[in-house]
Amino acid sequence: MRLILEALRDLRAHRGRTLLSAVSLFVAVIAVVGVSTVGSVVQDVFVANAEQQHGRAVTVATRLPHPVVARGLPAVLTALDTNITRAGGSYLLMYQDNAQVGAEGGAQPQVVTLYSGTPGAVRRLPVLHGGWPAPDPQTYPGGLVLNQAAEAQYGGVGTELSVQLGRAFPAYTQPVVGVIADGVDAPVVYQSLLGALTLQPGVLPADWSPELHVHADGAGESVLRSAVLAAAADLGAPPTGLDVRRADTVGGLLASLRSTRSGFLAVAALTLLVAVVGLLNIGFATVRDRTRELTLRRATGATRGHVFLLVLLASVLVGLLTALAAVLLALGAVDLVVPHLLARGSAVRAPAFPAEAALVGLAAALAAALAGGAAPALAAARVDMAQALRD
Amino acid sequence: MTAVLVAEDVHKGVQLASGRRLDLVRAVNLTVAAGESVAVVGRSGSGKSTLLTVLGLLSRPDRGRITVAGRDTATLGDRPLSALRNGAIGFVFQNYSLLAHLDAAENVALPLNHGPRVPGREVRARTADALAAVGLAERARSRPRQLSGGEQQRVAIARALVRDPSLVLADEPTGALDTATADRVLATLTGVTARRGAALVVVTHDREVAMRMDRVLRLEDGVLVEERQPAAPAVGERRSACV
Numbered sequence: 106m107r108l109i110l111e112a113l114r115d116l117r118a119h120r121g122r123t124l125l126s127a128v129s130l131f132v133a134v135i136a137v138v139g140v141s142t143v144g145s146v147v148q149d150v151f152v153a154n155a156e157q158q159h160g161r162a163v164t165v166a167t168r169l170p171h172p173v174v175a176r177g178l179p180a181v182l183t184a185l186d187t188n189i190t191r192a193g194g195s196y197l198l199m200y201q202d203n204a205q206v207g208a209e210g211g212a213q214p215q216v217v218t219l220y221s222g223t224p225g226a227v228r229r230l231p232v233l234h235g236g237w238p239a240p241d242p243q244t245y246p247g248g249l250v251l252n253q254a255a256e257a258q259y260g261g262v263g264t265e266l267s268v269q270l271g272r273a274f275p276a277y278t279q280p281v282v283g284v285i286a287d288g289v290d291a292p293v294v295y296q297s298l299l300g301a302l303t304l305q306p307g308v309l310p311a312d313w314s315p316e317l318h319v320h321a322d323g324a325g326e327s328v329l330r331s332a333v334l335a336a337a338a339d340l341g342a343p344p345t346g347l348d349v350r351r352a353d354t355v356g357g358l359l360a361s362l363r364s365t366r367s368g369f370l371a372v373a374a375l376t377l378l379v380a381v382v383g384l385l386n387i388g389f390a391t392v393r394d395r396t397r398e399l400t401l402r403r404a405t406g407a408t409r410g411h412v413f414l415l416v417l418l419a420s421v422l423v424g425l426l427t428a429l430a431a432v433l434l435a436l437g438a439v440d441l442v443v444p445h446l447l448a449r450g451s452a453v454r455a456p457a458f459p460a461e462a463a464l465v466g467l468a469a470a471l472a473a474a475l476a477g478g479a480a481p482a483l484a485a486a487r488v489d490m491a492q493a494l495r496d
Numbered sequence: 497m498t499a500v501l502v503a504e505d506v507h508k509g510v511q512l513a514s515g516r517r518l519d520l521v522r523a524v525n526l527t528v529a530a531g532e533s534v535a536v537v538g539r540s541g542s543g544k545s546t547l548l549t550v551l552g553l554l555s556r557p558d559r560g561r562i563t564v565a566g567r568d569t570a571t572l573g574d575r576p577l578s579a580l581r582n583g584a585i586g587f588v589f590q591n592y593s594l595l596a597h598l599d600a601a602e603n604v605a606l607p608l609n610h611g612p613r614v615p616g617r618e619v620r621a622r623t624a625d626a627l628a629a630v631g632l633a634e635r636a637r638s639r640p641r642q643l644s645g646g647e648q649q650r651v652a653i654a655r656a657l658v659r660d661p662s663l664v665l666a667d668e669p670t671g672a673l674d675t676a677t678a679d680r681v682l683a684t685l686t687g688v689t690a691r692r693g694a695a696l697v698v699v700t701h702d703r704e705v706a707m708r709m710d711r712v713l714r715l716e717d718g719v720l721v722e723e724r725q726p727a728a729p730a731v732g733e734r735r736s737a738c739v
């Protein structure tokens with residue numbers, strides 16, 4: 106404690122030098138915190154978009170051929186629930202139908218995505234208004250969910266839309282119950298498969314062949330693939346009949362981001378190295394300037410260890426104070442700037458307090474301060490006391 | 497009579513820039529008792545300061561044994577040596593005295609920052625005592641550059657005495673002062689050390705200074721030669737003293 110006060114007094118006595126060594130370290134810490142924060146934000150943005158469009162990491166997909174679904178939707182859903190939902194996973198079964206959608210009398214061609222399962226669990230789909238209808242049979246038909254383009258075209262939550270699935274069937278009216286962001290520019294209308302079937306039994310063509318997406322938090326590709334194959338087997342499919350592929354693009358994305366990021370980190374490390382060299386330079390100059398004082402301290406009873414710690418501590422204090430300032434500034438910038446860069450409906454959440462980046466910055470500053478302070482401190486501890494009687 | 501400082505067969509040489517070795521101190525034997533004052537005289541360049549760095553534990557002898565306050569220092573590490581410099585020895589240097597960014601009181605308190613912990617209240621009391629003892633009680637808050645050369649050296653004397661050492665070592669303490677000021681500073685130095693019962697070793701090339709001490713020793717060819725009474729200077733000696 107006494108040592109810290111003493112070191113602080115030394116820093117105050119050499120304000121100019123202190124400020125100089127602080128500046129280079131400040132820049133370096135900002136670079137480190139900035140790079141790691143921006144890196145994680147950029148990564149978040151890319152990953153979020155990828156997960157919005159193709160499924161969360163890891164998602165597998167396959168097209169269920171007609172023979173597999175020929176036993177009827179209830180049998181299919183039972184097989185999926187048994188093999189996927191009960192195992193902790195989520196699925197999204199989708200069938201796209203060409204329909205006529207619009208306000209009464211003003212209908213136009215529109216693809217309607219009939220789905221079963223939990224879309225938001227498989228893909229990252231921010232809900233903007235309302236929500237997905239509850240997957241409870243009591244609430245069917247449940248209503249329609251639009252993406253942003255469809256909302257712009259047909260109207261938001263509460264709008265009643267007429268939907269005609271196929272020329273052969275009469276139109277029915279359904280309210281819009283939710284608006285979501287799915288990353289698609291064209292209008293997309295979502296309706297629950299079971300909901301559509303309660304309104305229009307027999308709407309599925311005899312040879313329908315839906316797309317199946319499966320995701321489970323923490324589960325790898327092979328686990329998911331076996332779950333899909335097990336469900337298909339329950340439906341009587343031969344084990345080799347399905348082409349189950351990885352659907353999400355997060356893996357490849359992260360790999361390419363990692364190399365970009367390590368490039369930036371290398372630059373940040375370089376600025377840190379420059380800061381260390383600066384600290385060394387200033388540290389040695391300070392010790393040279395203070396030789397007289399340090400010699401006198403040694404002669405009047407300061408131990409070598411005391412002098413070493415005194416000089417090192419000064420460097421570490423500069424490092425910590427600087428790092429603290431730099432981290433606060435960098436975080437403040439991230440907090441104020443990043444939210445403005447995110448579009449409404451973006452699947453990206455503004456980053457929470459980037460504790461990791463802050464810690465990395467502090468650790469980097471501490472390491473730099475120790476690296477840049479140790480050699481001068483050693484030199485300080487070795488001052489020749491006999492010099493006190495010369496010159 | 498207790499010996500405060502004992503040097504036995506002490507050798508110390510320095511490496512010159514040319515690579516040649518200069519054996520400045522060869523077989524020095526010296527015993528200084530508590531309360532005693534000793535002058536070490538000699539030509540300029542004869543090795544007086546070098547001897548003093550060894551006696552003051554600022555550098556290690558090449559050979560021989562130095563005992564300070566009853567402790568044989570030959571085998572001591574940095575910590576106990578620092579403790580001895582801190583508690584048992586007080587230094588007064590010719591030029592190397594005060595730190596410019598500290599005021600008189602802070603300069604005097606310097607040895608109290610090291611070694612055994614001294615509470616703040618006691619630091620202030622001891623500092624005030626030491627400054628009063630050298631007649632500078634009123635100048636505690638003055639910076640060195642606001643003090644005259646004589647006053648600065650008296651502050652240095654106060655600093656040397658603030659830990660109540662048993663041994664005070666001074667290297668040309670009046671070398672940078674005019675005669676009248678030198679007299680006053682020397683009177684302070686001898687008076688304060690005598691009052692506190694400390695032994696005093698003064699290195700000087702000035703016969704006037706040497707004559708005020710109980711004993712006078714001359715460093716010649718690396719050996720201390722006892723001059724029982726500070727006799728009138730020989731002609732050659734006088735000349736070198738004036739250089």
Ligand SMILES: Nc1ncnc2c1ncn2[C@@H]1O[C@H](COP(=O)(O)OP(=O)(O)O)[C@@H](O)[C@H]1O
Nearest residue numbers: 510511512513539540541542543544545546547
């Ligand atoms: N560290 C050193 N390196 C080289 N020469 C030195 C060193 N210390 C002292 N000397 C030389 O040794 C001689 C004696 O020095 P010193 O002990 O200061 O003598 P004095 O104090 O009697 O004048 C001088 O010539 C000085 O230049």
Ligand SMILES: [Mg+2]
Nearest residue numbers: 544545546667
């Ligand atoms: Mg000298």
